[in-house]
Amino acid sequence: MQLNDKVIIITGGGQGLGRAMAEYLAGKGTKLALVDLNQERLDEAVAACKAQGVEARSYLCNVANEEQVIQTVNQIADDFGAINGLVNNAGILRDGLTIKIKDGEMTKLSLAQWQSVIDVNLTGVFLCTREVAAKMIELKNEGAIINISSISRAGNIGQANYSAAKAGVAADTVVWAKELARYGIRVAGVAPGFIETEMVASMKPEALERMTAGIPLRRMGKPAEIAHSVAYILENDYYTGRVLELDGGLRL
Numbered sequence: 001m002q003l004n005d006k007v008i009i010i011t012g013g014g015q016g017l018g019r020a021m022a023e024y025l026a027g028k029g030t031k032l033a034l035v036d037l038n039q040e041r042l043d044e045a046v047a048a049c050k051a052q053g054v055e056a057r058s059y060l061c062n063v064a065n066e067e068q069v070i071q072t073v074n075q076i077a078d079d080f081g082a083i084n085g086l087v088n089n090a091g092i093l094r095d096g097l098t099i100k101i102k103d104g105e106m107t108k109l110s111l112a113q114w115q116s117v118i119d120v121n122l123t124g125v126f127l128c129t130r131e132v133a134a135k136m137i138e139l140k141n142e143g144a145i146i147n148i149s150s151i152s153r154a155g156n157i158g159q160a161n162y163s164a165a166k167a168g169v170a171a172d173t174v175v176w177a178k179e180l181a182r183y184g185i186r187v188a189g190v191a192p193g194f195i196e197t198e199m200v201a202s203m204k205p206e207a208l209e210r211m212t213a214g215i216p217l218r219r220m221g222k223p224a225e226i227a228h229s230v231a232y233i234l235e236n237d238y239y240t241g242r243v244l245e246l247d248g249g250l251r252l
């Protein structure tokens with residue numbers, strides 16, 4: 001797909017990887033609909049895209065809320081008149097061991113910790129994919145949906161909630177690629193390793209140092225490197241049903 005003048009939605013587009021994707025795609029002439037929970041960050045991201053001469057709009061929406069997702073996708077279609085793609089990038093971390101024993105005392109990963117991550121990182125991806133695919137079919141727009149999974153989909157200690165959600169996203173990428181191909185919609189994923197963003201900044205420094213030491217390329221990835229992969233998948237019409245691993249060679 002040629003990206004110039006196409007309409008791409010990015011969830012979690014206000015900061016981190018989502019914002020890097022938005023700016024990268026703006027550089028290719030893409031029109032952007034940025035979805036996030038934080039209006040201030042959205043305004044900054046939209047301004048950065050507009051500075052590159054493209055149309056960009058912000059949408060306040062919780063991807064885990066069905067009503068809000070339906071309303072937002074309708075609004076985006078009305079505002080732009082077309083939808084050619086979606087990047088399911090919004091995500092959260094609520095790390096913790098399922099069972100932790102410290103100084104003889106046992107704590108458990110709470111159901112709230114489990115559920116919040118499943119709601120945003122898995123259910124949110126389902127809701128956005130469903131609504132955007134339905135709208136693209138209705139509008140007879142072809143294009144691509146990209147799901148941001150993670151290296152943690154392989155199973156990372158302290159991330160029972162996050163690993164489950166990211167593995168689910170990778171599996172459903174295959175499901176939706178098969179289901180939506182007949183409508184001219186490709187569905188693929190990107191599984192980043194450790195990338196320098198605000199999300200990583202919230203990790204403990206010791207844990208971060210251990211991570212970098214184990215990466216063959218000896219550094220974390222850059223947001224622009226993930227954005228480059230997203231652009232590659234959007235542009236390459238034969239890429240579907242696969243998850244591109246971008247992790248500097250790290251294996252968990």
Ligand SMILES: NC(=O)c1ccc[n+]([C@@H]2O[C@H](COP(=O)([O-])OP(=O)(O)OC[C@H]3O[C@@H](n4cnc5c(N)ncnc54)[C@H](O)[C@@H]3O)[C@@H](O)[C@H]2O)c1
Pocket residue numbers: 011012013014015016017018035036037038041061062063064088089090091092120124148149150151191192193194195196197198199200
């Ligand atoms: N940074 C990494 O190293 C890394 C590695 C692997 C995968 N990922 C994945 O990449 C994606 C982006 O990560 P990031 O590091 O840029 O994170 P981030 O925390 O910097 O940004 C995430 C954005 O998503 C938004 N968001 C969170 N919950 C939302 C919701 N319910 N509805 C709408 N927006 C919501 C936040 O407001 C924020 O702007 C996530 O899916 C994450 O799991 C990141």
